[in-house]
Amino acid sequence: MSNGRYELPNKERYQLIKESGFDGxxxxxxxxxxxxxxxxxxxxxxxxxxxxxxxxxxVQNQDHIWQDNLDGEALFDCYLKCPTMVVHLxxxxxxxxxxxxxxxxxMADKAEQLGIKVALENLQNLSNISYMLEQVDSPxxxxxxxxxxxxxxxxxxxxxxxxxxxxxxxxxHDDNGSYGMHGLSxxxxxxxxxxxxxxxxxxxxxxxxxxxxxxxxxxxxAREFLHRAYESGKKLETLRN
Numbered sequence: 001m002s003n004g005r006y007e008l009p010n011k012e013r014y015q016l017i018k019e020s021g022f023d024g025x026x027x028x029x030x031x032x033x034x035x036x037x038x039x040x041x042x043x044x045x046x047x048x049x050x051x052x053x054x055x056x057x058x059v060q061n062q063d064h065i066w067q068d069n070l071d072g073e074a075l076f077d078c079y080l081k082c083p084t085m086v087v088h089l090x091x092x093x094x095x096x097x098x099x100x101x102x103x104x105x106x107m108a109d110k111a112e113q114l115g116i117k118v119a120l121e122n123l124q125n126l127s128n129i130s131y132m133l134e135q136v137d138s139p140x141x142x143x144x145x146x147x148x149x150x151x152x153x154x155x156x157x158x159x160x161x162x163x164x165x166x167x168x169x170x171x172x173h174d175d176n177g178s179y180g181m182h183g184l185s186x187x188x189x190x191x192x193x194x195x196x197x198x199x200x201x202x203x204x205x206x207x208x209x210x211x212x213x214x215x216x217x218x219x220x221x222a223r224e225f226l227h228r229a230y231e232s233g234k235k236l237e238t239l240r241n
Contacts, residue, residue: 025053119143
């Protein structure tokens with residue numbers, strides 16, 4: 001909702017999301033992608049009557065989390081300021097190290113003190129996710145299941161069997177669109193009956209969170225896009241039961 005034909009005043013953006021039927025929202029915690037209003041976003045979302053499901057940490061510098069330098073410390077400090085956050089770990093070409101493990105453990109300690117969650121999201125980074133989930137014994141560290149990333153990068157792996165016991169957040173989108181993902185659910189080729197049943201088997205009881213982008217829907221108005229997103233989310237909800 002932040003670029004192109006969907007450029008809207010910030011408060012109007014959240015009001016429109018609420019009017020479309022949504023109860024909550026996923027937010028972004030950085031100035032990346034031109035979202036320089038991010039510090040005010042939580043208050044604006046709450047004023048519109050939306051709860052904040054989670055906030056996505058910056059992705060542009062995600063590899064710095066392993067690095068022993070000022071960039072690594074700056075990213076770590078940023079993560080410590082993020083409420084209920086979803087984190088990208090580096091990909092398989094940048095394997096975990098002791099410094100990275102120590103930082104994740106420190107994040108877990110801080111999260112426990114504040115009563116928040118830190119969910120590690122799947123991309124091309126399964127070995128790093130596996131190691132951190134196995135090594136960091138904390139109720140505040142868990143897994144964000146991104147269904148679109150799953151079927152785009154690892155369609156033959158059963159990620160929910162691997163990480164379902166840690167599941168604490170969802171990013172749901174289909175495998176169509178310019179990037180082969182982030183389309184509206186039910187617009188691509190993912191079998192959502194199976195996908196939602198697999199989510200339900202984990203015991204996850206949190207929100208059905210949609211992370212679709214407008215990239216291939218620019219023929220729709222913002223209101224029309226949000227209506228379609230809401231209707232797709234309602235259909236996914238029925239498939240969980």
